[in-house]
Amino acid sequence: MIVAVKPDADTRSVERALIGRGLWIDRFEAEGRTFFSIAPHSSAADREALLAIPGVESVAIKKEPHPRVRAQAPSISIRGTKIGADCPPVVIAGPCSVESELQIFALAERLSAHGVELLRGGAFKPRTSPYAFQGHGAAALRWLRSAADAHRMSVVTEVMGAEEAELVAEVADVLQIGSRNMHNYALLKRVAALGRPILLKRGMAATIDEWLAAGEYCLLHGAEYVIFCERGVRGFDPSTRNLLDLGAVALLSGVLGLPVIVDPSHAVGRRDLIPRLAAAALSAGAAGLMIEAHDDPGSALSDGPQALSTEEVRTIVAMTFGSAVLTDKEHRHG
Numbered sequence: 001m002i003v004a005v006k007p008d009a010d011t012r013s014v015e016r017a018l019i020g021r022g023l024w025i026d027r028f029e030a031e032g033r034t035f036f037s038i039a040p041h042s043s044a045a046d047r048e049a050l051l052a053i054p055g056v057e058s059v060a061i062k063k064e065p066h067p068r069v070r071a072q073a074p075s076i077s078i079r080g081t082k083i084g085a086d087c088p089p090v091v092i093a094g095p096c097s098v099e100s101e102l103q104i105f106a107l108a109e110r111l112s113a114h115g116v117e118l119l120r121g122g123a124f125k126p127r128t129s130p131y132a133f134q135g136h137g138a139a140a141l142r143w144l145r146s147a148a149d150a151h152r153m154s155v156v157t158e159v160m161g162a163e164e165a166e167l168v169a170e171v172a173d174v175l176q177i178g179s180r181n182m183h184n185y186a187l188l189k190r191v192a193a194l195g196r197p198i199l200l201k202r203g204m205a206a207t208i209d210e211w212l213a214a215g216e217y218c219l220l221h222g223a224e225y226v227i228f229c230e231r232g233v234r235g236f237d238p239s240t241r242n243l244l245d246l247g248a249v250a251l252l253s254g255v256l257g258l259p260v261i262v263d264p265s266h267a268v269g270r271r272d273l274i275p276r277l278a279a280a281a282l283s284a285g286a287a288g289l290m291i292e293a294h295d296d297p298g299s300a301l302s303d304g305p306q307a308l309s310t311e312e313v314r315t316i317v318a319m320t321f322g323s324a325v326l327t328d329k330e331h332r333h334g
């Protein structure tokens with residue numbers, strides 16, 4: 001945004017008015033006139049309010065770079081569960097990887113009894129090491145769908161490559177794009193063209209603008225809806241796995257009105273800190289949480305150290321929904 005000051009106006013008083021509204025400004029002069037450019041990290045500024053400041057002549061606004069994201073409805077219903085900025089937060093939970101039919105059925109049963117309505121689990125796993133467990137692929141997708149169906153849950157699972165996009169779309173209610181693929185525009189286009197809702201994880205070094213642009217790719221190319229997922233960005237301190245960006249959550253949900261799910265599991269990487277981050281995420285305006293769960297984390301094929309037990313997930317659900325709603329949801333699923 002650029003604010004032009006009237007030639008005869010008191011520039012200092014315009015400057016004070018802008019800073020007073022929480023705007024970070026840079027002053028510059030051109031052809032004897034004074035202008036202020038407003039930095040992106042400023043508070044939200046309404047054009048009409050700025051024009052009303054005495055001494056302001058005009059306010060120029062950059063063309064909206066993510067029009068489809070900004071025009072998106074505040075929420076979407078996934079098999080009857082509303083997710084979005086204007087409804088109560090949801091919990092998505094499940095294992096990092098779908099490890100066996102038995103495992104996913106047992107977890108689905110316990111998690112749904114605790115009020116979880118969306119089951120997550122990786123069938124195709126993006127692993128940093130090529131020697132690590134890569135997921136059970138198509139078989140895991142079938143187990144995940146049947147386990148979810150048995151407990152009237154929705155399925156959230158990742159599409160890792162274009163070649164498996166259709167296969168994943170046959171079973172998933174929400175198609176997850178992982179952090180490592182947020183910048184993979186060919187994949188975004190291919191997955192978007194399936195016309196389904198997408199859970200778009202933030203790239204681990206992506207700016208908010210790049211993340212929103214990836215969402216714009218999805219909507220431009222046919223996705224039904226984009227739910228953003230903050231999973232921590234790469235920090236400088238190895239004491240936690242990543243750095244949960246709660247400022248981004250507050251900005252997307254509170255200022256832009258967008259649905260943001262927070263994944264504290266991958267953000268912090270250790271189970272003892274997950275409940276605190278979950279609470280902080282909800283305070284920052286998250287539309288929900290995505291939690292990794294496992295009842296025998298020591299034997300998990302991936303991400304065991306950050307997996308919560310289903311009992312621990314129950315506590316997070318209680319915190320998220322409030323106990324009155326929990327009773328109702330438990331009743332419905334029990």
Ligand code: PEP
Binds near residue numbers: 177178179201231
């Ligand atoms: C996941 O949620 O399964 C996952 C791999 O997370 P991320 O893409 O955020 O690393």
Ligand code: MN
Binds near residue numbers: 096097266292302303
């Ligand atoms: Mn994981």
